[in-house]
Amino acid sequence: MPIRSPRGRAAAYRAVWQWPLRSPARLAVSVLVLGTLVFGLVHLGGQVGGGASGGGPADGQQGERWDAGGSGVSATPTPTMLPPVAGLTPEALPLDQAPAPALEVARVWASAWVNHPDGITSQQWLAGLRPYTTDEFLGVLANVDPVNIPASRVTGPATPTRVAPKSVEVAVPTDTLRLTILVVDTDAGWKVSRYDRA
Known part of the structure; x- marks a missing residue:
C-alpha cells in the first residue's frame, strides 16, 4: 500500500535513516557497508577511467617518444615534446x-x-x-x-x-x-x- 500523506513519507524516511542509530552494531554494519560501496565505486571508476584514457596514445596514433639512449625519435614528431635533459651537477674541483x-x-x-x-x-x-x-x-x-x-x-x-x-x-x-x-x-x-x- 503506497504512502499517501507527507506525514507518512516523513515517518518512513525517518525510520530508514534512524535504523543505523538504534544500536552500535547496526551503526558499525552501516559504516562498513557504506565504506565498501564507496571503495568499490572509486576502484571501478579508476579502472573505467584508466581503460578509457590508457595513459598513452590511442590505436593508430603515434606520439613522439625519445628513447633512453638519446638516439632520436621513434615516430612522427610533435612540437610539444622535448628531448631529455641531463641532470645538472656542479663541477667540484679539489x-x-x-x-x-x-x-x-x-x-x-x-x-x-x-x-x-x-x-x-x-x-x-x-x-x-x-x-x-x-x-x-x-x-x-x-x-x-x-x-x-x-x-x-x-x-x-x-x-x-x-x-x-x-x-x-x-x-x-x-x-x-x-x-x-x-x-x-x-x-x-x-x-x-x-x-x-x-
Missing part, C-alpha cells in the same frame, strides 16, 4: 686548485669588512669594499651599519672550503667569528658575491 687571486680577494675583502673605526660612515665603509664586491652585492651591503659588525681584525689566512671553475667558497677567521665568503669570477676579475657569519 681544494688545492683554488685560484690564488680568489683567495687574495677574499682576504682583502674580509680585512675591509672588519675595518670600521669609530666615526666611520656607511659610505666610507662601502668604499673600502667596493673594489672587491659585485655591484649586486654592494646594494645588499648598503643596508649594513658598520657599527653592528662585531669583528675588528682578521686572525688567520683565507682557506678554500669549496672550489668550482667559476667560484670559490673561502673561510676567513676573525677575532670574534669566522666569515664564509663566496668569490665569483666576473668580467672584472674575482669579486665577492656573498658572505655568511659562522
